[in-house]
Amino acid sequence: MKRKIQKTKNIRRAILLAVSVLSAAILPSGNCLRVSAEEPTTFYLRYVCTTCLWDEDAKDNHGNPTFEGHDSSHTYQWRRQIGTWDDNVEGREPYYLNEGDDRVKDGDIVVVLPNLPITEGFEEEEDGYALKRVKQATDQTVISINAHLSNLTINRSSAFLSTGGVDECHVLGDSYASISGNVTNAYVYDAADCTFNNNVTNLRLYNSKGRLDDANSNQKWLPNVTVGGTVDYASVSDVGGLCDEYWKFASGTFSFNEKKGLETYSGNYSTSGSTPSTVSRGTAASQNASQSDYDDVPKTGESNLIMWLAVSMTAVSILCVMGCLMVRRNRNR
Secondary structure (H helix, E strand, O other): OHHHHHHHHHHHHHHHHHHHHHHHHHOOHHHOOOOOOOOOOEEEEEEEEHHHHHOHHHEOOOOOEOOOOOOOOOOEEEEEEEOOOOOOOOOEOHHHHHOOOOOOOOOOEEEEOOOOEOOOOOOOOEOOEOOOOOOEOOOOOEEEOOOOEEEEEEOOOEEEEEOOOEEEEEEOOOOEEEEEOOEEEEEEEOOOEEEEOOOEEEEEEEOOOOOOOOOOOOOOOOOEEEEOOOEEEEEEEEOOEEEEEEEEEOOOOOEEEOOOEEOOOHHHOEOOOOOOOOOOOOOOOOOOOOHHHHHHOOOOOOOOHHHHHHHHHHHHHHHHHHHHHHHHHHHHO
């Protein structure tokens, strides 16, 4: 009797070992059985006109705010929404980015939507330079984000942000931004004004309006960018492709002017080095980026469902076959 019990235990152990070995053989190292990471949440920020949101006189026949005719007498405030942006919803104050169960976590995404333009005070052209911007309602209050973001996009907005770091940062044309926290890949477009207060690994500047080598073109809208930390790599591109490359800027020396170009003393950077590979799925946002574009931001913690099903079915099949063999063997005895 004891021998039979011992043999049964040995057979069970052999079955478990066989299943373990087969699973390890089938699963590649990158698809081990594990709990998938939580997918990132997208948070939207916008400096809105709360006068139009709350004033019944500023709403249409359906009770929706018209957001027309903003002026300096209106009240503007930052608001935060999650997942999508709805102009008819008030949203919450930005300090809720760091409070509550729905606060920003490492790996999440933040999108700053365009500031609402106001109808008074259009800027004129300066020195014949073709640059005209709509006056926007602005607020230089620093918004704190106590997390390391996978993606930060500032879309034609004025924003001052303090972060725990950013993997992919996009500052679209006509934005005015100050960003604290180390940034891995930064993309700055056209007539944006941007200050990175810490280190930037890869910094790419774009003119999406024309060619920089065209003497007759007035579409030379490059950004104004300064960096308070180091820059490992920087490049300047236009619609024709890559124009200039630079490497290894000393801390606090990077300065690029939209009209004059790179203003950093030559002794504080190098003109030779290896060009980093383009980031695969964290691609630079287009100048005409819309809210729907951010649905393509790569998610974290994705699992291979087909592989899971294959392994599960294989394991179950092995258990069934081995179980039948055990029953048949016991009956023969």
